[in-house]
Amino acid sequence: MSVHSLYCSFLVFVSLAVLVPLTGCGGADAKSMIANANDMNVKRLATLYSIFHNKNNLKGPKNEGQLRAFVESQDPNLLKRGSIDPAKLDELFISERDGEPFVIRYRVNTVVFGPPLPVIFEATGVDGLRQVGFCNGPMQEVDEDEYERLLAGEADKEKVDRGRE
């Protein structure tokens, strides 16, 4: 190792040692958090279903056509935060994991303070587990029994303990 490269390393070390404690490492960025929360098509579709739901008196879309039209009507800049391209909606409705179109429950309604609703379902999944996207809730990976229960809508009316309601 030459003296020059050692000297450069020394300068870099001193700079980092001084600047990092003074400036901090930086916090989470809101837009990257949105991107992380929408890093798969199952999550993106669940997000779009949630937005539709919240803007339509807590009622789900009647069919795929209505959901697609809704997505196309949204602000492209907001969609871009979730890596959603309204010009490539066909890709959005297909799972990246199994390459098959999602099974989607339409006309799923709820009430204010209602539970998260399972609405986006992988058709095949991977290794016996299938991903389920929830309207107003986090994505879950479930086994066959739970999948059938969620697909049948048995979780739609479950009571959610939010601490006071």
Place this chain on the structure above:
Amino acid sequence: MELHMKRLIPKQRLGFTLVELLVVIAIIGILIGMLLPAVQQVREAARRTECMNNVRQLALAAVNFESAHMSFPSAGDTSGSYHDPRQSRMTLPEFGFENAGWMFQILPFMEQGNLEVQRATDGWFDGSPPMVENQVPGFNCPSRGERFATWDLKIVRFGDYAGVMGPLADENGDVDNYGLNPNNTSDPGDHEASATFLGVISKAGHGNVSVSPPRAKKYPKIGFGQIADGASNTFLFVEKAANANHYNYSRLGQFDDWWDTGYYHNADYTTLRMFSFGSSLWIGSDDIRPYADNEARPDSWVQSYGRTRELGFGSAHPGTMTAALGDGSTHSVSLNTSLENLIRVGRRSDGFVVDTNEL
């Protein structure tokens, strides 16, 4: 001969040896290690001063609001009108009273009038981007930094300060420990209909939109004349508790974080503190005593996705939190202050006068 001379004269050194560099690096590392705690203390002191200045600006805005409107900013309508994702009711005042919270109401008095007018076009929620995506300088403690939740594809900005609404007292003087009905689909309870809030930032009213035509009740406005304990003895704003592990997060449901949903929020814990506790509902003294941001929370506070319910007071500053009084002054309050004394200073006309310098 010349070649021989060159061999005898030592070659001039071009740099440091590895050992020299390592020694210097070690010395600098030790010096930085010694200096860093002092630097961090100075930085934290500066942030605490800035935080106190933020609270003072809020208090001055509220006092100016009182001058203009003859009453302090209100807590707005019932919380349910904010949580209702249809949101159409939050884009304008209705029922003859303001339904948005106090942080929204003082925007024009904080040189944020341009943000306030976005309500009509961008709403709190429906704009692109919505109004509440805007960070308001002065709404956040610099020690916590910018605070927000992401919800769907949007961002909800938090505030770090709460107005003092106090509990509800009915005509017999009985105190309702919770004091507000979060739903906008029911009438105020019997106890609510004839009651007043004991703090300064009182709920404006309660609208029930589940009936046609909607029913509403207005609560009395609070001005300086209603602060019987004296404005210099009554809290106006205090710092809210926040869990250092969850300053920012992704919100995954409609209401899974109802205790902290943005500065536009009306009558609920997002922008208010109740200054009361009791077993009749679900609030214990441990729920609202001051907590440092990095202090461990009770297990019972843990909600979905690991976040904690934060209903009390707190601060990121070592040992103290900041509060503003009704006269616009600000004070550092010890996190060890008894809840009893905090409650006395929080209520505007309970007859107890506490020396705020003792807090």
